[in-house]
Amino acid sequence: MRYALYYWPGIPDRGEFVRLALEAGGAGYEDVARLPGREGGGVRALMRRMEEATVRHRPFAPPYLGAGRLLIGQTANILLYLGPRLGLMPVDQANRLWAHQLQLTIADFVAEIHDVHHPIASSLYYHQQKREARRYAGHFLAERLPRFLGYFEQVLGANARGRGYMVGRALSYVDLSMFQLIGGLHYAFPNAMARIAADVPGLLALHQRIAKHPRLADYLASERRLDFNENGIFRHYPELGP
């Protein structure tokens, strides 16, 4: 099966959680919107596929994945589909539910991270909601960041026989998403992450270890990997992260 990933070009964001699974799983895929227009790529191709699907199973927003005749939306849903096909999900039912539950909790966290710079409306620019963003960021860094990371650190520690993986005893899409999450937080909030480092040693070690996974190390060094930047979810605005 050759997959087609549809996501906004230029920002890693939610598409990257899917891309990491495709790369670590060694899947063949087109990154459609990042292909040149003359090869059928670009934002136009992204929108066209969504519009074509108007009649049946149209996604609300990118990312979505073409897999044969299926068009699958919602990041965690895509990973639920890809997990068993790419060997990135535990085999027993209890751990599959658990992996998905953690992925959904990561998704909740990512939505809150987005809102740090867009607390009022996604349709406004950051500079139009800067005052509210500063107030949101204060609560986020004091309350939500430690709560989510403390939770995930506890989950990792409780999986004592897991050899450092989040779920079960092998690499899963949850580890890949946690890698991306920690990387994004380092980028966006370096000071807050430095302050919290001693409380989340397991997650920081996981972040470093995942980067050395052979397929991922290749990918991360390639041009396919997108850097974090100020158009995406993980933004570094010094005024928001004292």
Added chain:
Amino acid sequence: MRYALYYWPGIPDRGEFVRLALEAGGAGYEDVARLPGREGGGVRALMRRMEEATVRHRPFAPPYLGAGRLLIGQTANILLYLGPRLGLMPVDQANRLWAHQLQLTIADFVAEIHDVHHPIASSLYYHQQKREARRYAGHFLAERLPRFLGYFEQVLGANARGRGYMVGRALSYVDLSMFQLIGGLHYAFPNAMARIAADVPGLLALHQRIAKHPRLADYLASERRLDFNENGIFRHYPELGP
């Protein structure tokens, strides 16, 4: 299987999406935190079960479901588990993924609805973020409400052979959640819903039809059903919904 639902007493919120599935599916269940303390209920029981699970599969937040030895968190994940067991999910894989995708899109919408009255921090009271809430609500009602409801109306219409159901040709948990969503929006934003009514006739009809489902009609008339109120996600603050 007898289930145990764990959710905050006194507010419908995310627990209600699970409760509706249990009720429509005719499942036996305890609504643990709503039992009296002397019968092992109350918020204390809610917290205790979460703390007991510290070592393994501890949920981040309610709702969670006890099912035998499993403790399952995240609303959409619970419904993914319950769906096939209660006959509330399509049988073919493509429609199962699609149902879950829609449920996750509902969850995204619910999170934005929550933020209408809490755009800055859940740890603050509404009156402490009233100014930001008014600004958020303006964008929400003008942009997000029509966008989400328009999408779901289109999904419903595209399921032309579905006899008025969101997915496939039979009642699923997605219909139940849509019922709750529309009811909550009517409660919280009666004026905006009146203005948009002509654009979403299918969803409004679905809302009325689901309420007449025999098991649900019984449930809705019972004391087990919780009313919307200003401690929950769907709040009616006239100043936010002109």
